[in-house]
Amino acid sequence: MSEKKEFWRWKEYRWHDESIDWKGADIISAGVDIGSVSSQAVIMADGKLYAFSNQRTGFDSPESANQSINWAMEGTGLTLKDIHYTVGTGYGRVNVPFADKALTEIACHARGGNFMYGPSVRTILDMGGQDCKAIRCDERGKVEAFLMNDKCAAGTGRGMEVFADLLSVPIEEVGELSLSVEEEPEPVSSTCVVFAKSEASALLREGWPKNKVLAAYCAAMAHRVVTLLERIEVKKDFAITGGIGKNSGVVKRLEQELGLESLKSNYDSQIAGALGGALFAQALEKKRRSV
């Protein structure tokens, strides 16, 4: 009996910097981002990224928060009581049982983006699992304006998961495969993911290869997001965070349509929110000690 492969299921992972000895740190801070699809925990030692985890959000937000932080701490010797201050963020931010404070994901993404991409970043596009946010910020990572779509799956990671499953292509490979077309096809015309799926099925029946269908969908997704960005007016420098930031098929087409390249970072694009939370936590702990 063969098990049905879940092509949408992306790899979960954790990481920590073995060159850092957290015991020597003055402030250990943490940010936990409970998104609707994925959850991340970031631990910083004196403002340096020390450890993080990235996993799927379960049905129980507090449980997801506990799992995230425990996984980030795994193998480091850290325990919850070693962390001085924790900020919860994301749609499940009020359900982080061990958090000292909850902050919006908009504020955290701007702050995290500022750290990841440097102070020149003015526009951050966060393409998450169930929403898409365009954030404009200043050189300190403070939010100046934002727009968001959280009503519709078009332009979100969930939409891409649906397509990965439909075409039986592992989600991590969608971007590269979509770029292997010789000629760019017309974008999928339906906005709605449900209708786009029917449209794609019809294209497959017509004999379109998988890469061409994916190219048409990535282009449609890029176009959808560009209309959101245009409403907020993109200022340089520009950066993309969130899971779709790892999909070159969407990123390249988006850059092309905008006529603007996005900044690259050595940090994982999915941890921006949690990282911002940990940075806020560090500042808040400093403030607490100074009073």
Add this chain to the structure above:
Amino acid sequence: MITAGIDIGAKTIKVVLADDGKVLAKSLVPAGIDTAVATRQAFDQALSAAELSRDQIDRIMATGTGRKDCPLTDDEITEVGAAAKGMNHILKTCRTVIDVGAEEGRTLRCDETGKVIDFAFNEKCAAGAGTFAEGMARALQVPLVELGPLALTSKQAVQMNAQCAVFAESEVVTLIHAKTPRQDIARAVLDAIASRIISMVRKVGFEKDVALIGGVARNPGFVEAMKRGLEMDVHVPEDPEYVGALGAALAAAGAD
């Protein structure tokens, strides 16, 4: 004069044969992969049900989203025009027609002659169309035809937050995990479709009598949700999915 109305929808094709307003035969077939083949099949089924041959049909008129691809005629009438004409024939006092199909929702206001005064439609989003109910029935593991009757047994209204059909599917799964009774989830799903449709209806306005047509009108849970939302009774004709095809057949007879 014997005429045929063919309604080429996103999921099904409906044919009505009529003789001066009197329905002779009806047929419905899934649209399938090849619309032209399915349309001919539906037409032939209706012909054999009425024991007629092709050359006995004086005129054919097409309607529905696929009307431009009808292999049997170039004569066409818009979905809204056909719905108003068909419904006016069934119920002269009808002034508002709400048509919920597999992939579109439409609403129109018409006068006593069946002439359209104003209309609106949604074809961009699956929430507010039959596809939404189909997806949610799948998530609930309930056959689509049982979704409505199941919803009618609900004693408790549950709010759905998601508007998008893709997000709603995850929400239904979350509700199942939270041990929410299935009948309450079924009702929440149908309430959600009704609420999307009603916000569109309110933009155009509505007055008595209100008729509900299209395949989704077959769902008794949805009809209840619409009555609750509109706070008035709605009329559901006997064969709600054939109203558009009937309207097209009538238009064919009236056209010169």
